[in-house]
Amino acid sequence: MSIAISSAEPYVMAPFVYKGKVRELYDLGEHYLIVVTDRISAFDYVLRPSVSDKGCLLNRLSCFWFEETASLQPNHLVHADVDRLGDIISNRTIMKDRVMVTRKAQPIKIECIVRGYITGGGWRQYQQTGQINGIPLPSGMRKNERFDRPIFTPSAKNDAGHDEDISLARMKELVGAELAIQLMEKSIQLYEYAHAYCEQRGIVLADTKFEFGLINGQIILIDELFTPDSSRFWAKENYTLDAQIESMDKEPVRTYLSGSGWDKNSEPDILPAHVVKETSRRYKEIYYRLTGQQYIR
Incomplete structure (x- = not known):
């Protein structure tokens, strides 16, 4: 099931600590709970609407890399299994792939x-x-x-x-x-x-x-x-020299905003559906190319 969430608060029964542009932090006592939402930002603004599956893809990629590099550098990941969180999560289907339990670091x-x-x-x-x-x-x-x-x-x-x-x-x-x-x-x-x-x-x-x-x-x-x-x-x-190379990320959003006449000093308009769809596709593509796995939720 693909669904875009802009906030995890309705689904998390734990003390709220911090809200970033994309991530939210909750206190589990010994550990933190990080939830990656589908919010997308550009030019220091959080945009509307959120991008379906973006949070899940980002979270799964981070977990992949934390495990891949653990022998090089210790990291804060404890686990990313929503089923181990019990009643803390009110809707496990929606929160699947979005959560990461971490050690508390300064x-x-x-x-x-x-x-x-x-x-x-x-x-x-x-x-x-x-x-x-x-x-x-x-x-x-x-x-x-x-x-x-x-x-x-x-x-x-x-x-x-x-x-x-x-x-x-x-x-x-x-x-x-x-x-x-x-x-x-x-x-x-x-x-x-x-x-x-x-x-x-x-x-x-x-x-x-x-x-x-x-x-x-x-x-x-x-x-x-x-x-x-x-x-x-x-x-x-x-890859080429002396040219603008499109990044494999939210480039469609930046390109649209830059050409939309938006002044970058006020709340931007809602993103068109085709921009959101193409951005979602790009996140899935980079996930596949890095992990070799199709994203299926």
């Missing part, structure tokens, strides 16, 4: 971004300064060109407003030099592993972001992992 307020290719915001920085987050780069690089080695370009998570691009030196000031270096090394290792995995499946992982936390001093990978909402995936057959 979040580190840094987005750990790794870029393997010069594109997006990194390309814009380079055009203006010849650098990305204070990292000097060779002159004459071309848009979408692959770096000789992935670069680490963190951002500070602000409580209000946009995240702030920062240098590694600034990150050391914020979290300490030792932790900053550890996070950089872990992030690059995870990116390189996933890049090689994706390459075998005809996908280019251009860049991605990670979030980490601490449990008793141990670094733990949290939030989501290598999903279309946290990563820039390109179909390998579409």
